[in-house]
Amino acid sequence: MIDLSQSSLAFAKEKDSSDALSVFRNRFYIPEIKGKPVLYFCGNSLGLQPKKVKQYIEQELNDWAVWGVEGHFHARTPWFSYHEFLREPMAKIVGAFPDEVVVMNTLTTNLHLMMISFYRPEKKRYKIICEGGAFPSDQYALASQVTMHGFDPATSIVELFPLPGNTYVETSQVLDAINRHKDELALVMIGGVNYYSGQLFDLPAITSAAHQAGAMAGFDLAHAAGNVMLHLHDWEVDFAVWCSYKYLNGGPGGVAAAFVHRNHTGNPKLVRLAGWWGNDPASRFTMPKEFVPAPSADAWQLSNAPVLPMAALRASLDLFDEAGMEKLTEKSRELTAYMEYVIRQAVESSNCEKEISIITPRDENQRGCQLSVQFRSEGRKVYDLLTDRLVFGDWRSPDVIRFAPVPLYNSFDDVYQCGQILSEVLREVFKKADR
């Protein structure tokens, strides 16, 4: 009945058995319903829990019990410098020097902190270019920053939408817009991987065009960090922010991160909102009256480190460090290509090509591991039936189901099973319509 041949299952099994990263799956808890593991494709929304999280958090709870306040210096991983332990593995994930990265706060907070420093609009240069339909939190952040500086979001924020007949914004559109607005442009701030379509922008090209126009380039990497190869330092990106609870498995509401290029970290003239943890640690406890910025991205820290969520994140960063982004992205490309194949097979075998399309770019250089499937009708019904059958994608209003086969814990077999169930569901839902 189902058009995926036995050889596909054999293919999936064979790929899993030769996959050097397949050992990592067992380091995560896979959610189960009535004892049956779900097919989890939501790592772009909330990454799964590494089994070691509990141990890492327990260590801090124990040290707190044993040491009280002295744990700041005597805990096995002293809390005074706890963020230091996350710096290097995080820097590797985004292609930065360790002193360019700091783990702190939450994503939207970090976006505001970065914009305070890097969006300094002037009478003639005040515009921001961003992708149309950006994640709402980013839209609110941009608009409120613009308003705070006394400008009008309607005339200051240039939103770019896909051209007619396209499902995503071409990088060339961004470059054209930069050129068109170059005399008024202050900042380009784009989601590196768009949360809705899964499109990966050409970040180095955008950065260099922004710089040529005399503007700053900053990126929201919520859907890019831990998903695609990034070289923020080499690309000369000015700043970036990202959360840790999506591909980085830092746990719900987990602590986020920021990148500031070395071109800026030593600049004493930068405007910033300061707090004691951004002060140079050498003089932090002498409480100097005047703020002495740390000579690194740490200068943007406000408060002392939230150790418990950071402990959860450490457990996951250890796994990333062990696996390495090169190997992860290599597997990601294969796994995503396989998922694309499997989805297309399911759509063809149930004769609903007219109802369904994948809006994510087909070019593997323009996407990470997310595929967004758009429905002309019945999308919500398909989504609900998939969920009932333990296929967990996520629904994005009005008409998209996103699937993210995550290389760290998803298998080729997961993808194969997903294809089987998707075919069944599509046949059920669309059989009545016209066939």
Ligand SMILES: *Cc1c(COP(=O)(O)O)cnc(C)c1O
């Ligand atoms: C997930 C996501 C957010 C969420 O922001 P929080 O501050 O972590 O709640 C914001 N922007 C983008 C682009 C996202 O993908």
